[in-house]
Amino acid sequence: xxxxxxxxxxxxxxxxxxxxxxxxxxxxxxxxxxxxxxxxxxxxxxxxxxxxxxxxxxxxxxxxxxxxxxxxxxxxxxxxxxxxxxxxxxxxxxxxxxxxxxxxxxxxxxxxxxxxxxxxxxxxxxxxxxxxxxxxxxxxxxxxxxxxxxxxxxxxxxxxxxxxxxxxxxxxxxxxxxxxxxxxxxxxxxxxxxxxxxxxxxxxxxxxxxxxxxxxxxxxxxxxxxxxxxxxxxxxxxxxxxxxxxxxxxxxxxxxxxxxxxxxxxxxxxxxxxxxxxxxxxxxxxxxxxxxxxxxxxxxxxxxxxxxxxxxxxxxxxxxxxxxxxxxxxxxxxxxxxxxxxxxxxxxxxxxxxxxxxxxxxxxxxxxxxxxxxxxxxxxxxxxxxxxxxx
Amino acid sequence: xxxxxxxxxxxxxxxxxxxxxxxxxxxxxxxxxxxxxxxxxxxxxxxxxxxxxxxxxxxxxxxxxxxxxxxxxxxxxxxxxxxx
Ligand code: FES
Numbered sequence: 001x002x003x004x005x006x007x008x009x010x011x012x013x014x015x016x017x018x019x020x021x022x023x024x025x026x027x028x029x030x031x032x033x034x035x036x037x038x039x040x041x042x043x044x045x046x047x048x049x050x051x052x053x054x055x056x057x058x059x060x061x062x063x064x065x066x067x068x069x070x071x072x073x074x075x076x077x078x079x080x081x082x083x084x085x086x087x088x089x090x091x092x093x094x095x096x097x098x099x100x101x102x103x104x105x106x107x108x109x110x111x112x113x114x115x116x117x118x119x120x121x122x123x124x125x126x127x128x129x130x131x132x133x134x135x136x137x138x139x140x141x142x143x144x145x146x147x148x149x150x151x152x153x154x155x156x157x158x159x160x161x162x163x164x165x166x167x168x169x170x171x172x173x174x175x176x177x178x179x180x181x182x183x184x185x186x187x188x189x190x191x192x193x194x195x196x197x198x199x200x201x202x203x204x205x206x207x208x209x210x211x212x213x214x215x216x217x218x219x220x221x222x223x224x225x226x227x228x229x230x231x232x233x234x235x236x237x238x239x240x241x242x243x244x245x246x247x248x249x250x251x252x253x254x255x256x257x258x259x260x261x262x263x264x265x266x267x268x269x270x271x272x273x274x275x276x277x278x279x280x281x282x283x284x285x286x287x288x289x290x291x292x293x294x295x296x297x298x299x300x301x302x303x304x305x306x307x308x309x310x311x312x313x314x315x316x317x318x319x320x321x322x323x324x325x326x327x328x329x330x331x332x333x334x335x336x337x338x339x340x341x342x343x344x345x346x347x348x349x350x351x352x353x354x355x356x357x358x359x360x361x362x363x364x365x366x367x368x369x370x371x372x373x374x375x376x377x378x379x380x381x382x383x384x385x386x387x388x389x390x391x
Numbered sequence: 392x393x394x395x396x397x398x399x400x401x402x403x404x405x406x407x408x409x410x411x412x413x414x415x416x417x418x419x420x421x422x423x424x425x426x427x428x429x430x431x432x433x434x435x436x437x438x439x440x441x442x443x444x445x446x447x448x449x450x451x452x453x454x455x456x457x458x459x460x461x462x463x464x465x466x467x468x469x470x471x472x473x474x475x
Contacts, residue, residue, distance in 0.1 A: 290399075
């Protein structure tokens with residue numbers, strides 16, 4: 001396993017479902033990306049009982065926990081302040097809401113602070129990793145204990161936090177007397193990841209909740225259920241090349257840049273594709289039948305996707321703008337863009353061999369404007385990192 | 392075998408190249424096995440503002456401007472007849 005020098009990307013997502021008959025979830029999740037995105041804090045809190053009261057309690061707890069942990073206070077101090085502030089049930093002497101706080105930096109340093117929730121799961125290389133943890137308690141905490149785990153995350157790790165609605169799914173039923181339990185969920189996660197190693201945080205969270213529901217008699221959850229996932233991975237990179245470089249003496253450089261790129265590769269533009277194929281000695285095959293009103297995709301060895309240029313890119317922008325999809329090559333590009341984190345767009349500025357042609361600057365302008373708009377959309381609406389390079 | 396390269400480049404596509412989308416089905420049976428269809432990506436014929444000739448098709452490497460399915464079929468018939 002290679003060590004994390006390059007910053008990690010942390011994909012965070014969660015899924016909740018309500019206790020049957022409730023209209024508001026008693027579990028709350030708060031995620032905060034802080035300090036110029038070098039750190040991620042995730043809190044899952046489960047309020048005592050269900051419904052509005054539980055929801056307010058857990059929301060309050062989660063928000064407060066996220067704030068205290070994100071502040072630069074020493075851990076014991078911030079925990080003390082937080083525990084004093086959290087309401088305690090006078091009868092049962094337990095907190096009104098449990099919590100799990102995950103605090104991760106992009107270089108992998110992570111601490112998990114837990115009180116009352118099922119223990120978190122750390123999955124690495126198709127196995128669950130157990131970490132040493134310590135317990136903290138204080139006389140003023142009326143017996144409540146906090147577990148703190150410090151660890152170094154590695155690329156590819158997934159950290160899963162569950163509310164007890166998941167681990168207790170099916171509890172007392174004929175088929176599953178003791179409930180699904182953490183172990184059941186663990187086994188399920190491992191087998192799913194064995195089948196599909198690339199599952200996103202969102203997919204995992206939603207599959208776990210769906211699976212948990214199947215253990216409940218009549219598929220009716222008897223408690224709120226929440227699964228939150230932090231997926232630590234190397235950012236996915238994509239290069240989109242469109243237009244031949246301004247000087248044809250740069251064709252080779254252009255082709256090498258694409259060839260040497262290790263991420264996903266897309267070429268938009270027939271002439272561009274022709275030049276690249278010539279430089280790389282590759283063959284291109286193009287479909288005859290337009291799909292979705294746009295020229296068909298082509299295939300070229302060494303490139304993941306080859307499409308026509310301006311028309312397709314214009315459609316890409318429209319689809320991104322409206323968050324839509326269709327059957328065209330543009331929709332395939334949109335899907336690729338959404339699935340990647342860092343996007344390099346290389347725009348060639350050669351318009352044509354005949355530079356005197358009065359209609360040419362217009363074509364260049366169109367390409368520039370489309371790319372400008374696309375960059376803006378990808379950054380603002382889809383939170384991607386986009387780098388545009390003109391040659 | 393006659394090779395027909397139909398341009399699917401931007402200019403040709405916009406100016407009527409898409410009318411070739413069902414060309415394969417339009418070809419009469421007697422052309423089967425004698426004509427090969429290939430899609431091209433800008434055949435380089437629209438360069439220098441020669442848009443008025445688009446859509447372009449190349450038949451055995453010879454450019455045909457303002458190509459329509461009907462025109463191309465006519466040319467193909469002609470060629471096959473003279474081959475016989
Ligand atoms: S687009 Fe057809 S020749 Fe250029």
